[in-house]
Amino acid sequence: MRITQAFTFEAAHRLPHVPETHRCRRLHGHSYRVELRLEGAVNPETGFVVDFFDVEHIFGPVLKQLDHYCLNDIPGLENPTAENISQWIWRKIKNDLPLLAAVTVYETPHCWAEYLGD
Numbered sequence: 001m002r003i004t005q006a007f008t009f010e011a012a013h014r015l016p017h018v019p020e021t022h023r024c025r026r027l028h029g030h031s032y033r034v035e036l037r038l039e040g041a042v043n044p045e046t047g048f049v050v051d052f053f054d055v056e057h058i059f060g061p062v063l064k065q066l067d068h069y070c071l072n073d074i075p076g077l078e079n080p081t082a083e084n085i086s087q088w089i090w091r092k093i094k095n096d097l098p099l100l101a102a103v104t105v106y107e108t109p110h111c112w113a114e115y116l117g118d
């Protein structure tokens, strides 16, 4: 069974490794959407794979580190592409959410990166 929980945060960033002429080299912001997908068996007693409240409890502090910050200032996010943000989130929560199967980070409704682990 797969379950997915979505979160949103607002943040600024710039991409330091794109060419000078690339508009994303300049500081700008996004309304990010993060989807956490978990996969596993349904517990017959609870009817849950994992309680969404537990996911929220684990991811909440990480979300707080991202929301309304400049992502480039966060250790490990010096090059805050959607790809790097999804991997960074995975590393922060995978130990506490062993059933985590994918982290998807949307920069816009049309552009996203999905990390499935190594």
Ligand SMILES: Nc1nc2c(c(=O)[nH]1)N=C([C@H](O)[C@H](O)COP(=O)(O)OP(=O)(O)OP(=O)(O)O)CN2
Residues within 6 Å of the ligand: 015, 024, 028, 080, 081, 082, 083, 107, 108, 110, 111
């Ligand atoms: N593979 C990636 N490519 C790009 C990334 C990324 O993280 N991974 N990021 C960017 C910039 O962050 C850029 O800001 C993307 O957003 P935006 O320019 O707003 O995207 P749109 O093209 O959808 O903007 P419109 O104004 O709607 O055209 C670039 N590339």
Ligand SMILES: [Zn+2]
Residues within 6 Å of the ligand: 013, 024, 028, 029, 030, 107
């Ligand atoms: Zn951007």
